[in-house]
Amino acid sequence: MTHPKTPLPFTLSPEMIEGDSADWRQLREGVVLRTLFEDTDSGYSVGLIRYQPAACVPLHRHIGDEHIYVLSGSQQDERGIYATGSYIYNPEGSQHSVSSQDGCLVLVHWHKPVQFIGD
Incomplete structure (x- = not known):
C-alpha cells in the first residue's frame, strides 16, 4: 500500500493481521509480507512479516535502520x-540472517530496503 505525501491516519486492525492471502506477497519460501505503509521517495516502509515454521531469510545488510516487534511466535x-513481545533494533550497516x-508474525519498520548478500 503506497500512501500520498500527506498520509491519512492509519490503524492496524486484527483483521489486517489475519488478512486475505491476496494481501500478502511471498518474500522467500515460507515467508510472506503485507506492506502497511511505503514511502517510495525515502524508502521508509512498514509491514507485517509472517514466517512459517522452519522458514528463513538469508544473510542481508541493512541499508537503513530496522525496528522489529515480535507479535507472536519467535524468530532468531x-x-x-526473540520471543513474543521482543523488540529488535538492527542499525544501518548491520547484517544478519533470520529464521523461525x-x-x-512480526511488525517491521525499515528506513531503507535491505540488501541481500550473495543473492
Whole structure:
C-alpha cells in the first residue's frame, strides 16, 4: 500500500493481521509480507512479516535502520532468539540472517530496503 505525501491516519486492525492471502506477497519460501505503509521517495516502509515454521531469510545488510516487534511466535538470528513481545533494533550497516523454528508474525519498520548478500 503506497500512501500520498500527506498520509491519512492509519490503524492496524486484527483483521489486517489475519488478512486475505491476496494481501500478502511471498518474500522467500515460507515467508510472506503485507506492506502497511511505503514511502517510495525515502524508502521508509512498514509491514507485517509472517514466517512459517522452519522458514528463513538469508544473510542481508541493512541499508537503513530496522525496528522489529515480535507479535507472536519467535524468530532468531546470529545474536539470539526473540520471543513474543521482543523488540529488535538492527542499525544501518548491520547484517544478519533470520529464521523461525516454530513460525512467527512480526511488525517491521525499515528506513531503507535491505540488501541481500550473495543473492
